[in-house]
Amino acid sequence: MYRIVEQERLTPEAVRLRIEAPRIARRRQAGQFVVIRVDEKGERIPLTIVGSDPEAGTITLVVQEVGTSTRKLGRLRAGEAILDLTGPLGRPTEVKKWGRVACLAGGIGTAEVLPVVEAVRAAGNTTLAIVGARTRELLILEDEMRAAADGLYITTDDGSYGRHGVVTDVLLDLINDGAVPDRVYAIGPVPMMKAVADLTRPYGIPTEISLNALMVDGTGMCGCCRVTVGGETKFTCVDGPDFDAHQVDFDELVQRQKIYLGQEKRSLEEYEKCAGGCRR
Amino acid sequence: MKTPRQKMAEQDPQERIANFDEVPYGYTPEQAQAEAARCLQCQKAPCRAGCPVEIDIPAFILAIREGDFAAAREKLLETNSLPAVCGRVCPQEDQCEKVCVLAKKGDPVAIGTLERFAADWKDGEEADPEAGSAPEKAKVAVIGAGPAGLTAAADLARMGYRVTIFEALHRPGGVLVYGIPEFRLPKAIVFEEVEKVKKMGVELELNQVVGATLSVEELFDSGFEAVFVGTGAGLPRFMGIPGENLNGVYSANEYLTRVNLMKAFRFPEYDTPVIRGEKVCVIGGGNVAMDSARTALRLGAEEVTIVYRRSRAEAPARVEEVHHAEQEGVIFKFLTLPLKYLDDGNGWIRGMECQGMELGEPDDSGRRRPVPVPGTEFTIDCDLAVVAIGNDPNPLLPRALPELELGWKGTIVADPETGAASVPGVFAGGDIATGAATVIEAMGAGKKAARGIDRYLSARKS
Ligand SMILES: Cc1cc2nc3c(=O)[nH]c(=O)nc-3n(C[C@H](O)[C@H](O)[C@H](O)COP(=O)(O)OP(=O)(O)OC[C@H]3O[C@@H](n4cnc5c(N)ncnc54)[C@H](O)[C@@H]3O)c2cc1C
Ligand SMILES: Cc1cc2nc3c(=O)[nH]c(=O)nc-3n(C[C@H](O)[C@H](O)[C@H](O)COP(=O)(O)OP(=O)(O)OC[C@H]3O[C@@H](n4cnc5c(N)ncnc54)[C@H](O)[C@@H]3O)c2cc1C
Ligand code: SF4
Ligand code: SF4
Ligand code: FES
Numbered sequence: 144m145y146r147i148v149e150q151e152r153l154t155p156e157a158v159r160l161r162i163e164a165p166r167i168a169r170r171r172q173a174g175q176f177v178v179i180r181v182d183e184k185g186e187r188i189p190l191t192i193v194g195s196d197p198e199a200g201t202i203t204l205v206v207q208e209v210g211t212s213t214r215k216l217g218r219l220r221a222g223e224a225i226l227d228l229t230g231p232l233g234r235p236t237e238v239k240k241w242g243r244v245a246c247l248a249g250g251i252g253t254a255e256v257l258p259v260v261e262a263v264r265a266a267g268n269t270t271l272a273i274v275g276a277r278t279r280e281l282l283i284l285e286d287e288m289r290a291a292a293d294g295l296y297i298t299t300d301d302g303s304y305g306r307h308g309v310v311t312d313v314l315l316d317l318i319n320d321g322a323v324p325d326r327v328y329a330i331g332p333v334p335m336m337k338a339v340a341d342l343t344r345p346y347g348i349p350t351e352i353s354l355n356a357l358m359v360d361g362t363g364m365c366g367c368c369r370v371t372v373g374g375e376t377k378f379t380c381v382d383g384p385d386f387d388a389h390q391v392d393f394d395e396l397v398q399r400q401k402i403y404l405g406q407e408k409r410s411l412e413e414y415e416k417c418a419g420g421c422r423r
Numbered sequence: 424m425k426t427p428r429q430k431m432a433e434q435d436p437q438e439r440i441a442n443f444d445e446v447p448y449g450y451t452p453e454q455a456q457a458e459a460a461r462c463l464q465c466q467k468a469p470c471r472a473g474c475p476v477e478i479d480i481p482a483f484i485l486a487i488r489e490g491d492f493a494a495a496r497e498k499l500l501e502t503n504s505l506p507a508v509c510g511r512v513c514p515q516e517d518q519c520e521k522v523c524v525l526a527k528k529g530d531p532v533a534i535g536t537l538e539r540f541a542a543d544w545k546d547g548e549e550a551d552p553e554a555g556s557a558p559e560k561a562k563v564a565v566i567g568a569g570p571a572g573l574t575a576a577a578d579l580a581r582m583g584y585r586v587t588i589f590e591a592l593h594r595p596g597g598v599l600v601y602g603i604p605e606f607r608l609p610k611a612i613v614f615e616e617v618e619k620v621k622k623m624g625v626e627l628e629l630n631q632v633v634g635a636t637l638s639v640e641e642l643f644d645s646g647f648e649a650v651f652v653g654t655g656a657g658l659p660r661f662m663g664i665p666g667e668n669l670n671g672v673y674s675a676n677e678y679l680t681r682v683n684l685m686k687a688f689r690f691p692e693y694d695t696p697v698i699r700g701e702k703v704c705v706i707g708g709g710n711v712a713m714d715s716a717r718t719a720l721r722l723g724a725e726e727v728t729i730v731y732r733r734s735r736a737e738a739p740a741r742v743e744e745v746h747h748a749e750q751e752g753v754i755f756k757f758l759t760l761p762l763k764y765l766d767d768g769n770g771w772i773r774g775m776e777c778q779g780m781e782l783g784e785p786d787d788s789g790r791r792r793p794v795p796v797p798g799t800e801f802t803i804d805c806d807l808a809v810v811a812i813g814n815d816p817n818p819l820l821p822r823a824l825p826e827l828e829l830g831w832k833g834t835i836v837a838d839p840e841t842g843a844a845s846v847p848g849v850f851a852g853g854d855i856a857t858g859a860a861t862v863i864e865a866m867g868a869g870k871k872a873a874r875g876i877d878r879y880l881s882a883r884k885s
């Protein structure tokens with residue numbers, strides 16, 4: 144069992160959890176994730192390690208509640224525990240001194256990009272964070288991001304906060320102003336990452352993205368997470384999750400994310416029917 | 424008059440394809456005693472040489488004949504930590520039974536089924552398996568809780584070592600829990616046997632991916648004096664043909680893991696979903712293919728076809744498994760090679776383009792090589808395909824310990840007698856050292872490595 148030492152609601156659909164996992168806290172690097180199973184009947188789902196405190200032996204996760212597993216997580220309180228948690232999985236994000244690096248994120252990706260922003264900046268890069276949310280209420284981790292990056296740009300789809308628009312608008316402006324980044328990193332929904340890839344490709348800006356393929360074991364054993372990158376099949380959990388954005392087959396990724404749509408909906412209906420009580 | 428070899432009663436094929444309950448029921452006590460009486464109690468007992476975990480076969484069979492089933496079980500547990508598992512999935516026809524003297528003139532003694540009977544025997548007090556008094560010897564780490572790791576751990580604990588197993592998944596058992604289906608090996612049986620190993624003093628740490636959660640170096644630094652690697656062959660092979668990443672194409676590992684480990688057959692009570700195909704194609708000819716096909720039937724498929732590029736004679740699956748699959752209505756298409764998976768226009772599989780094959784000259788494995796017959800292309804409709812063409816050694820641990828000498832396809836090179844790998848203090852055995860093989864061979868390797876580790880550590884002490 145992995146005890147939750149702190150729980151904080153960030154938005155109506157996202158929570159932050161600090162969880163005891165001393166070995167993972169010691170070893171994790173930016174870009175890595177854990178696979179968790181909330182309870183005996185739960186599925187195994189991947190979540191990015193957003194931060195860690197090696198001294199206290201804890202890691203931080205930020206969860207967006209979209210389906211059964213993440214809703215179950217969202218209901219847990221400090222003092223309660225997660226049944227299984229394993230990691231750190233995946234290859235760490237490549238971090239070098241490149242010069243100017245722009246890190247883009249959309250939605251829950253803001254949490255996932257935070258450790259990358261920290262690592263990239265610690266390596267001596269001028270690091271710009273460009274984060275987008277649908278609306279102001281859903282924007283997360285603004286203070287943390289401001290502290291971590293050399294510069295922070297915020298966009299909202301509805302213009303309720305920051306710039307009215309999407310993150311690629313900001314990146315395009317930077318490029319047009321001659322402030323072309325030496326490297327771009329992006330995490331978010333697939334359409335957003337695809338838009339970033341399409342924007343940077345003609346300028347030849349090296350662009351890495353973190354892919355959110357469906358997973359089961361997270362250790363290379365099942366092949367559920369396979370994606371096509373540069374015409375080759377890769378397993379996201381062990382070969383990634385970071386890949387060269389210009390090589391990724393996005394259409395296939397989108398397609399594969401839909402495999403269980405019907406069943407996910409059914410699972411959530413069953414779960415919500417008894418408000419999480421009767422199925423444990 | 425001679426007694427014939429006793430047959431186990433089985434669940435009716437029509438009934439069993441609608442459930443995940445075990446297929447054979449096992450012997451009744453009467454049957455077991457009748458079968459045990461067939462054993463000649465040979466002086467030299469050639470059967471024993473066929474058993475990698477060194478069971479005293481005539482002795483346990485004698486106990487069954489005498490009606491002392493608890494004693495038979497104790498006899499098994501002296502050398503085999505997982506008898507209820509072995510009695511079910513050991514390919515006994517290629518092991519002990521193959522060399523039983525009775526096999527020369529007729530049916531060998533049903534050693535495997537007798538083992539299953541005795542291992543399952545519940546009456547009388549269950550003596551706790553003895554640990555070599557209070558463990559006081561060195562600390563040994565075992566990586567992977569599959570048959571190889573569990574056997575090595577149990578044997579080392581018996582010798583008095585303090586053993587901790589580190590397992591990547593949330594359950595111990597390796598392929599026994601994530602691969603082999605419930606109807607062939609009930610998971611409750613695996614867990615009972617694992618509990619016995621724990622009672623011997625073996626510590627089990629789940630959710631620990633060695634190479635990620637902690638390193639081999641850290642294990643040595645924290646006082647473990649030897650490490651046994653039993654991480655198995657868990658990397659699924661694909662054929663690299665077009666359409667392989669379409670929705671509805673699974674590796675057998677993913678399909679079976681969802682159903683067995685994650686209990687997707689009880690979705691939505693359990694959260695993990697699985698695609699339930701109506702027309703299912705399974706590619707391959709081994710036990711894994713049979714397990715996948717029979718699983719698909721139980722998940723409600725109307726038609727399940729096994730597509731295998733060689734002929735029935737070359738299929739590596741156990742005869743019993745092929746027989747069970749046929750009884751249940753699985754269709755076999757031998758000498759057939761998939762060329763590509765067909766897209767339904769929405770990213771889902773709608774069928775498979777295949778080619779007919781014929782057998783040519785024998786290849787390295789001694790089996791006749793299948794060669795394509797031009798002009799025999801045809802299409803099979805299906806809405807689910809399961810690729811069961813084999814697994815390669817799990818690369819996670821070798822990647823994390825680059826000094827390790829690796830062999831063909833990334834196996835860890837280990838001395839077959841002692842398990843010693845190229846790095847001092849590191850031993851390996853089971854599928855990670857041999858490539859995908861069998862439960863009993865993995866257990867045999869675990870046993871030998873336990874002795875190898877004992878010799879290594881004893882030599883270091885003196
Ligand atoms: C490497 C990696 C890191 C991740 N990190 C985080 C994180 O830090 N925080 C976080 O909230 N989520 C993260 N995710 C996504 C998270 O794993 C999924 O949201 C979760 O598995 C959904 O499970 P569920 O049962 O709640 O929802 P489901 O019922 O499985 O799905 C609900 C909805 O979400 C969609 N969905 C499911 N899985 C994914 C996915 N992998 N990517 C995109 N959409 C998906 C479904 O298509 C469906 O529309 C990460 C995914 C990966 C692969
Ligand atoms: C579907 C299927 C059916 C089969 N049927 C039969 C049968 O009927 N009879 C038979 O004899 N054989 C059968 N086999 C083969 C048999 O199961 C294997 O040969 C045997 O399980 C190998 O044992 P092992 O201990 O070497 O590895 P495994 O059983 O693969 O166990 C390895 C364990 O190590 C863990 N691990 C891997 N990497 C790490 C790491 N880095 N850190 C920590 N833990 C790790 C894995 O999670 C796993 O639990 C079958 C195989 C499959 C897939
Ligand atoms: S473990 Fe296998 S080889 Fe040994 S006696 Fe049992 S069935 Fe025979
Ligand atoms: S060889 Fe056959 S008959 Fe002889 S002891 Fe072994 S099992 Fe019995
Ligand atoms: S999640 Fe199973 S191989 Fe990546």
